[in-house]
Structures are given as C-alpha cells and as structure tokens.
Amino acid sequence: MQQATETYDERLTAPRSWWVIAVAVGISCALMLLPLGTLPMLGGLIGGTALASVMVSSYGSARVRVVAGSLVAGRARIPLTALGTPEVLDRDEALAWRTHKSDPRAFMLLRSYVPQAVRIPVTDPEDPTPYVYVSTRAPERLAAALTRQPPDALGS
Template identity: 75%
Template sequence: MQPYEERLTAPRSWWFIAFLVGVAGALIMLPFGTLPMLGGLIGGAAAAAVVVSAYGSVRVRVVAGSLVAGEAKIPVSALGTAEVLDRDEAAAWRTYKADPRAFMLLRSYIPTALRVEVTDPQDPTPYVYVSTRDPEALSAALSAVRAQ
C-alpha cells in the first residue's frame, strides 16, 4: 500500500501578492530615502512570504493507521464513512451544511474535499472535513488502512 501524503501549498498568485506587499512597504518608506525603501521592500516581502509559507505548509497524510490533517492526528479506527465532495458539495459543507463541532482543515483555494464521519462515541466531533486536491486518493488510502 502506498501511503497518502499531500501538502496544501498556497497558489502562485499569493506569492505575487506577497511581493506586492513588499512593494507597498517600499513605497511607504520612499520618503525616508533609498536604504529605508530597500528595507521596506525586503522586510515587507519577507514578512508576507513567511505568512504565505506558513499557511501553505499544512500537510494531509495517512500514516501508521492515522489520518494526520495539519495538527490533528485521528486514528482510522475512530473514523467512519468517507464522502468525496466535489466543488459544489464542498462549498455547501463549508457554509450552510457545516456543523460548528466539526474539525475542518479547509483551504479556500482548494475546491474539493473529503468529509469523514467520526464514529468514536467519546468524541463530540461529528465529522472531519479536509480540503484536498485528490479526495478519491485520500478516501482510498483510508479504506486501505481500514482493511488491514
């Protein structure tokens, strides 16, 4: 069995926006001279790049009998039925169908997701919602671990 691993990286346009934040920093510092302007460019772009990198570095994995989604590590034995969500269904489960008790690892720039029921009676979380670019593969990996 091939383990599942995916990094939910930020889109390229966000990196361009980080550069634009640096340009804005440079323009703010322009009246103070060339060196402060360069500092504003580098500092603003670096700060925005750190934010984009941190937000886009979350990983989704199925390893050692667990679903690891960001900071959450959920044993597959505590999970029930997985539902592959297309663009429209994922949007519905992010908004009006969402349960406030659910664990949601969502990224707005990823249109598809996987919703997995939590069957552990001790856990008040009704389901896990995970944004993923390949929900079918994640579902298959969970099924393969469950079958072992």
C-alpha cells in the same frame, strides 16, 4: 515483517498568485517608506516581502497524510478506527459543507484555494466532533487511502 508505509501524502501549498501578492506587499511597504529615503525604502521592500512570504508559506504548509493507521491532517492525528466511511465532495458540495451545512464542532482543515474535499464522520462515541472536513486536490485517492487500513494498524 512488513513496515507500515504512507499510503497518502499531500501538501496543500498556496497557489502561485499568492506569492505574487507577497511581492506586491513588499513593493507597497517600499513605496510607503520612499519619502524617508533609499535605505528605509529597501528595508521596507525586503522586510515586507519577507514577512508576507513567511505568512504565505506557513499557511500553505498544511499536510494531509494517511500513515500507520491514522489520518494526519495539519496538527491533528486521528486513528482510522475512529473514522467512518469517507465522502468525496465535489466543488459545490464542498462549498456547502464549508458554509451553510457546516457544524461548528467539526474539525476542518480547509484551504479556500482547494475546491474539493473529503468529509469523514467520526464514529468514536466519546468524541464530540461530528466529522472531519479535509481539503484535498485528490479526494478519490484520499478516500481510497482512508478505506485501506494496514493490517498492523489495529495492533499499534
């Protein structure tokens, strides 16, 4: 008996420049509190950097996985049986689907710092969501994983 294993796993981490910005926010907080003394300045540096780092970390913690016959994108878990054929989007096409081509009913796990994406139509007639848009650094690998459904996925 073969267990279902993950066929795709990606974390959409924030770019390094965002961490530099988090430190800059901490320095800005320290400068704002400098007239109040050394301790408030240090508190502003530590508190501002910590708060900005938590925000960058939480935004950059989104995961995209294909496991056990499902697409897991952020907090959403969608069975592969409810999805159509994935479409790999290059930089320009992904931008178009994020802006003027987008549908407000679509489920979108997008990160502006990831230029490529995959768009997957939702084929379930009961679901009003027309498609799923997922930012990814490896769109071809994700599309391949979405089309390779494990044999035991239909039974689970």
